[in-house]
Amino acid sequence: MARFIKIWQALFALVIFATVVLFTQQASKLQIDTDLADMTPATKASDETRQATAVLRKNIEQRILFLITADDEDRAFEAEDQLRSELQDIANIVVFPNNDELAENVLEGLKPHRFSLLNSPQQERIKSQSADDIAQLAQTSLYSVNGQLRVFSFTDDPLAWHSETFLSLLPKVKVNTEGLFTTTIGARLEHGALNIDAQRELERALESSIESIQRDFEVDVFRSGIFFFASDAAQKSKQDIRLITTGSSFAVVLLLLFVFRSVRALLLPVASVLLGVGFAFTLTHLVFGKVHVLTIVFGASLIGIVIDYSLHYFYHGASNNDSQASSPSKEKNALFNALTLSLMTSLIGYAALSFSALQALQKVAFFSCCGLFMAWLSVISLGDLALRKPISVDKTLLPKLVSCLQKFCLLVPTKAWSLITLCVLLGGAYTYLLSQPFNDDPRIFFKANAELLANEKRVAELASDYEPGRHFVISADNIDTLYKRYDALMTMVESDPSLSTDDLTSVLSWVPSKLEQQKNYLSQAKLYQNHAAADILANSLNKASVVDAIKTEYVAASQRRLTPSKAMSLFGDSLPPIWFDQDQQLVSFVLIKKGVTAEQFTRQLEPLKGIEYVNTLKRTEQALSAQRQSANSLLLLAYALVAILLFLKMRKLAAFGLVLTPLCATSMVFICATVLGFDLNLFHVMALFLVLGFGMDYSIFAYEMRAHSNVTLQAILLSAITSLISFGLLGLSSIPVVASFGITLLIGNSFNLIGVIIYTRLLNSKETL
């Protein structure tokens, strides 16, 4: 045993050294991640659209929008100019061009393709009117005060037809019924802004600019963007970390001081916590490049678990000294076996989290496994050192509590406990299979700041025309097929009385197909071939040669066609990537106007290949539900693996009895959810893995150290109290995900404690028999 411990001590020293080196190397590049996407599972997008959807989602996450409103137009514009100028000086933010500049760039880019583009009324007129009629109307328009507005010079557009086409492509101005003038500024974040410190700095800079603009120009400024919610969530997480870490640490330290009556007794627990969390943080940062704030919050709750190892070591070390045990090495072996088994079952419990599709939970699993291992190693390596001088243990409160709890168990006959256990298990199965107290709505996970929501709502009312979470996705491996599928969708929309083609928009509605562009080009021969409308107009102005250039350009443009990729490139970053063209995969997103429902299309689209209707909220809900159901299966698998591990170790059927404690605690969580009326979600189920870990921890110590059941129960009770403090505080978190974890562990671990006391009672009865 001594040699064994020396090996572990050598390993411990090596790991400490490596950790210090790694931490020092990474210290300057430490990144705390607040990306909310880590908490959202990947939705069930088809292979063709997954990449495009990921690109679109990432782009939208980095966009922010400022909306300025005023009752005076010039104040609104002046405020916009000033805010735009201030934003350009702020780091990590790229401001999109203003609408005027964008319109100029777009028109300039579309100009070479004007011979292939006509709007629907123009297509009709060019068929029905003669070249003479067209020329006459163009001449009247030239002189009229109310004539066709021109966006091109006379030589580039003598008949003003292209001006009419392009002006019809511009979005209609959103009518404001409140008499307010509005203007917007769009921007995107640079990647560095997702770091928590950069985020805070950016938010402060934005707040300061907005306040000064509102004050100086007497305007209102609203903001919209996922960045603001992420930043708010990060700040709340930081407060949570402070509360949980401080609260946990303070309460646990007080408790330990009371029990062990010695500051020296804190050294090993504190050392194991610091080393465990430090090792976990360093390794997680090394592997993932950053540590998610959610990981840190959960990491803070590791305190409650890693303390257990020290407590058991002290309790059984102290009891050895007191009782002068006849075979101290045998006792030590039993303690070591218990600690190791406990570690392994906890590792299985946490490791199962890594099977989740949620990145955040994978990181929590990795962090927790590393932390547990290091804490265990610390205790094994340093435990003897800590116990060189004997530590006394309080013999007043905890023994009395244990005694009370044991007396409670005596009220019920031994055999009745079997029946109660069976009822609990059946009750749990019943609630899980039949009552199904589950809610997978993703909205319950985000308790957003009311002010931020109000800002989003206002921006949506005044500046947004399209539904953010619902759209159609059309995909194909070539452009002609894509347009055919788009036409099929539009035909279906036209035949539906509740929908209109005006309710949908996409790049395919602005850019005609190649075939249609060819038709438009050929029909414009009536304008630009010899002796056609342009010639007639020029002759009427006695300037026959003024149209020579455009006629030549028309001939040269015979093969020039506008593509969706080209059209999108003209908008740069200003538009989200609703067109995707990569590796022979084409995807077009078709946006749906606000307030329009298209759910009835879901079934009708099934026979159509390459067209999907996406309701992001529903998809996320389905993904969370699928995750939860798979987590339930993984939980059962974890129970099976733990039971097999114990059976292989113990070679007795009694091994399966150890699993009953956490299994009953899990059943009680389901029963409480039904009785108390709260819904369980994916994160409640994930927490049940930890309930398994804790329950096994208590059962293993109760079994392995049954010769000193009183002492063991005291250690378990102390351990349970520290865990309940840590997880109880988690239950108070303002982040719903974290609170779900906390509530589950609070209920589950309470029943673990009750279960192990009953189990110990049954063990003692059996021994007596």
Added chain:
Amino acid sequence: MILMRLRLHSSITAALLCTSLNTFSSESDLSQGLATFGLQQNDCQFAGTFEQVKQLDGLDQGLTSTGVFYHHCEQGVIWSTLTPALETLVMRRDGKGFVITNTDQTQLKSRQGKFLSSLLNSLMSGDQDAIEQQFEITTMASGAVTLKPKKRTLKRAIKTIEVNKSLDNKNVDINIIDRNFQKTHISSIQTQLFDGEVTANAIAENCSAAMTESSLSHAEGSSPAKTNGCEQLLLTNKDSHPKQKS
């Protein structure tokens, strides 16, 4: 925004022309160099003729149009182009505007249309306060008056407007330079002045007399009573034509 820019260019042309005809008869303190472009109107009802030359980018020669106009300080203004194509613009003091051709009549319903109607009538009625809200007024040593837009929406359409008058005050030249440096030149002559005629009938007669040359009654299929714009100008509570245009 492009729409705003281009509509404003055309209509400010009309507004400035009518303003100029009666304004140079009032004070303009050149010796003190003050920006006192005399917008004060001495007369309420007047009419005249105009010639407009529009210079389009890419077209060397100007586009010349001629016509007549009528102004009443309480009713509004009629701006009627006679050559090369017939078209009448009616801008009422109540903010309503109409465009009448020999085949069609439509109401201007857009926000821009209402804004232009208000601006035009401010200029023509000599509301200097309203003009100064929209323009910075500078009087040059030569006597020419320059107007520079203050508001951003106007600045998008117009770069500057320059007004010059002849020594006998009868001829006025206006140059409008837009954002793309395209020029519009307007020459105007006041031909009729109606004062002291305040009854509705008298006003209607004056208007019709002024617009006699613009009468489209000879055009095929048109009604004489509606085609010269006087009826639209003098209407109070109803639209004369159901067609809407934005």
